[in-house]
Amino acid sequence: MIKTISTTPYTDQKMGTGGLRKKTKVMMQPNYFENFIQTIFNTIGGVKGKTYVVGGDGRYFNDIAIQKFIKMAAANGVAKLIIGQNGYMSTPAGSNVLLKNKTNGAFIFSASHNPGGIDNDFGVKYSDETGGQVPTSITDAIYKNSQSISEYQILDVPDVDISKIGTQQLEGMTIEVIDPIKDYVEMLEGIFDFEALKKLFKSGFTMKFDAMNAVTGPYGKRIFEEILGAAPGSVINATPKPDFGGLHPDPNMVYAKELIGIMYGDNAPDFGCANDGDGDRNMILGKKFFVSPSDSLSILTDNYKLIPAYKNGIYGVAKSAATSTAVCRTAKALGMDCYEVPTGWKYFVNLMDSKRITFCGEESFGTGSSHIREKDGIWAILFWLSIIAATGKSVEEITKEHWKKYGRSYYIRFDFEGIDKAVADKLMADLETKLPSLNGKKFGEYEVSEAAPFIYNDPVDGSSTKNGLVVKFADGSRIVYRLSGTGTSGATLRVYMEKFEQNHLDEEPLNMLKDIAKIAAEIAEIRPRTGKQQPDVIT
Ligand code: G16
Numbered sequence: 001m002i003k004t005i006s007t008t009p010y011t012d013q014k015m016g017t018g019g020l021r022k023k024t025k026v027m028m029q030p031n032y033f034e035n036f037i038q039t040i041f042n043t044i045g046g047v048k049g050k051t052y053v054v055g056g057d058g059r060y061f062n063d064i065a066i067q068k069f070i071k072m073a074a075a076n077g078v079a080k081l082i083i084g085q086n087g088y089m090s091t092p093a094g095s096n097v098l099l100k101n102k103t104n105g106a107f108i109f110s111a112s113h114n115p116g117g118i119d120n121d122f123g124v125k126y127s128d129e130t131g132g133q134v135p136t137s138i139t140d141a142i143y144k145n146s147q148s149i150s151e152y153q154i155l156d157v158p159d160v161d162i163s164k165i166g167t168q169q170l171e172g173m174t175i176e177v178i179d180p181i182k183d184y185v186e187m188l189e190g191i192f193d194f195e196a197l198k199k200l201f202k203s204g205f206t207m208k209f210d211a212m213n214a215v216t217g218p219y220g221k222r223i224f225e226e227i228l229g230a231a232p233g234s235v236i237n238a239t240p241k242p243d244f245g246g247l248h249p250d251p252n253m254v255y256a257k258e259l260i261g262i263m264y265g266d267n268a269p270d271f272g273c274a275n276d277g278d279g280d281r282n283m284i285l286g287k288k289f290f291v292s293p294s295d296s297l298s299i300l301t302d303n304y305k306l307i308p309a310y311k312n313g314i315y316g317v318a319k320s321a322a323t324s325t326a327v328c329r330t331a332k333a334l335g336m337d338c339y340e341v342p343t344g345w346k347y348f349v350n351l352m353d354s355k356r357i358t359f360c361g362e363e364s365f366g367t368g369s370s371h372i373r374e375k376d377g378i379w380a381i382l383f384w385l386s387i388i389a390a391t392g393k394s395v396e397e398i399t400k401e402h403w404k405k406y407g408r409s410y411y412i413r414f415d416f417e418g419i420d421k422a423v424a425d426k427l428m429a430d431l432e433t434k435l436p437s438l439n440g441k442k443f444g445e446y447e448v449s450e451a452a453p454f455i456y457n458d459p460v461d462g463s464s465t466k467n468g469l470v471v472k473f474a475d476g477s478r479i480v481y482r483l484s485g486t487g488t489s490g491a492t493l494r495v496y497m498e499k500f501e502q503n504h505l506d507e508e509p510l511n512m513l514k515d516i517a518k519i520a521a522e523i524a525e526i527r528p529r530t531g532k533q534q535p536d537v538i539t
Contacts, residue, residue: 001156002075002171007031013039013146015139017344017485019125021111024061026488027122031152033065034072037107038152040126041076043142044105048077053098055089055180056109057215057278058240059116062087065109065124067159074173075153081173083162084180088240090215090279091125092368092376093184099131099372100183106131110215110278113250113365114488117243121488125278132349132373136465181222184378191309191371192382193389194228200389201229206269208234209381210259212249213241216279219378234269236262249276251283251365251377252539253290264288271388271395275377280345281365282377284384286395292411292509294324294498297361299402300383302330304359306390307383309371314358318351320344321454321468322480322496323363324409333406342456342467343482349373350460363413363496400505407502410512414535415484416493416526424483424491427529431469431481434523438471443519447474454480471523476500479520493530495520510538 010029013020013036020036027033041047054069056062066087073081082097083089089097091108098106111123128134134142155171167176188194207230211217217238224230236258237245248255251274263272263285272285284291291299301317304310316337319327328338339357341347345366351357352370361367366375367383387398419427438451450472456465468482477499484492497516504512521527 002153003156004151004153005031005034006151007035007149009147009149010035011147014143018112019123019133021114021121021123021486021488023488024116024118024120024122027065028061033068034152034154035146035149036124037069037072039142039146039149041072042149043138043145044128046076047073047104049079050104051080051082051101052078053082053089053094053101053103053106055084055094056087057090058088058242059110059122059244059277060118060120060242061122062109062242065122066162068154069107070160070170070175071155071157072153074170075155078173080176082176082178085165085177086163088215089180090184090219091374092280092372092379093180093219095127095131095372095374096187097178097180097183098127098129100187102129104129108278111488112278112486113248113276113281114486115244115248116277120243127373130349130353130373133346135346135461135463137463181219184219185223185227187371188223188379188382191307191379192386193308196389197228197382197385200385205271205388206231206234207271207273207385208236208259208262208269210236210251210256210272210274211238212247212251212256212274212276213237213239213245214249214275214277214279215240216275216377219279220275223378244277251276251281254537254539256283259285271385273381273384276365279377280375282367282380283365284380284395286399289396289399291395291399292324293361293363293365293367294319294326294409294411295399295402296380296384297323297359297367298326298330298406299387299398300367300380301327301334301359302402302405303387307386310358315355316357318348318357318360320347320362321456321470322482322494323361324411324498325476325478325500326406326409327361329406340456342454342465343485345375347456347458347465350458354460356459363411403505407500408505410499410501410507410509412497412509412513412517413539414495414497414517414520415537415539416495416530416532417536418490419493419530419532421491423529424493427493427524427526428469428481428483431524435469435471438523443522444515446477446515446519448472449474477516479516479523481524493526495524495526495535
């Protein structure tokens with residue numbers, strides 16, 4: 001039975017760089033989640049007769065949210081839902097199922113790399129038929145409509161059993177529960193040479209994949225251990241848990257503690273890697289060696305010919321403005337275009353759809369290609385394993401040879417977390433006002449060559465986006481400032497710093513960037529304005 005429920009709007013349903021992200025308790029308020037879903041349905045002209053992919057990363061409230069979604073979809077006339085078994089589906093797997101089945105969109109319930117649990121975060125990622133998260137014009141329209149919602153439709157029925165693979169009906173809507181890993185593996189088999197990877201593990205190659213108790217544990221077990229033959233136990237933290245076992249599922253040097261301990265300890269395996277909560281981010285490590293995401297993108301680009309799906313050539317590449325310029329140097333040497341976009345994977349989608357780019361990536365541990373329209377953690381790992389299999393070289397050798405060939409962009413990101421939002425907004429606004437006065441100014445040996453907001457004019461749809469403030473120096477060094485779009489409390493100021501070196505290739509990034517870091521703090525008056533003497537997280 002369809003029920004129409006009267007509701008009042010919540011005024012804070014603005015989607016950020018990765019969908020709508022809130023504290024779980026905020027999402028659990030009466031009608032909060034329902035309002036948001038109905039607002040999306042209303043904004044896109046209704047969902048009657050449409051088909052959607054549904055899943056999540058298994059975090060707290062995922063199960064309840066999916067049941068609410070199923071009942072609302074049926075009440076609003078959706079023709080079919082394709083749901084991951086038990087409600088689990090990684091973000092890249094969801095994009096693949098969407099594209100493969102040409103559905104009208106996908107809903108993935110995840111706050112990505114943010115921690116989970118009743119006291120942590122929950123989120124909704126909504127993609128349209130492109131396979132990617134919707135553009136700003138749509139998120140703005142959703143936000144606007146969320147301010148005036150007055151009712152939503154939902155079925156008054158018991159919960160649906162989504163634990164078994166198969167098809168069932170719910171009041172005229174078809175529900176197909178699928179094994180979310182099967183299609184994803186098939187897709188990857190079409191890109192990489194799985195036989196070469198099996199040989200690599202047969203030869204005694206060792207790895208650890210940290211799934212951070214999040215959605216890609218079972219994907220990792222199936223792909224690395226069962227199919228490719230990595231030793232049992234190669235996948236750690238492999239069981240998805242509603243609170244990620246207390247882990248912060250952000251694959252970086254700070255939060256992937258167990259993996260870092262293993263890779264920097266005695267008897268480290270040959271290769272280390274991790275994914276985030278919903279499986280779209282990745283971190284790559286060698287023995288006592290970390291590959292920065294910006295370098296990783298550049299190295300994958302340089303080695304595209306080693307991968308069967310790309311060996312006949314790729315279109316250009318793209319990076320977010322905050323990501324280092326390494327990939328653009330590589331692209332130039334290979335005769336390819338290199339695009340620079342605002343932070344947010346959605347900005348890559350138009351470039352992929354118009355065949356301008358094949359690979360893209362971001363400093364925030366996201367790398368991917370046009371095989372889907374989201375970043376893809378396991379894809380990046382398989383790409384690295386393929387390079388190792390083809391060259392017989394270690395992660396460290398591959399990276400160092402790359403630096404020798406193209407020079408090295410030393411890169412570091414400082415995060416200042418939990419800043420009062422008004423303070424952070426004022427810091428950015430005042431800094432933007434100040435930028436023109438910095439042009440030509442000298443800070444020790446560093447001379448500012450250009451200081452301006454980053455403005456992106458999309459070559460496909462003509463839209464214009466301003467995101468972050470960039471200070472460039474005469475020697476090619478850069479500082480980028482922006483506020484995070486994925487936090488759920490206060491504001492996080494991110495400061496991205498880069499310095500290019502052609503000769504000194506083996507230094508500590510923090511050491512190489514210490515002067516730039518001082519300049520960055522001085523220009524933006526970080527200490528006096530935020531009271532923070534040090535960043536909270538350095539990656
Ligand atoms: C999301 C977007 C990414 C983006 C990141 C930025 O990642 O999908 O494209 O790089 O947010 O985060 P912030 O705004 O905090 O710097 P994810 O993995 O959280 O979905």
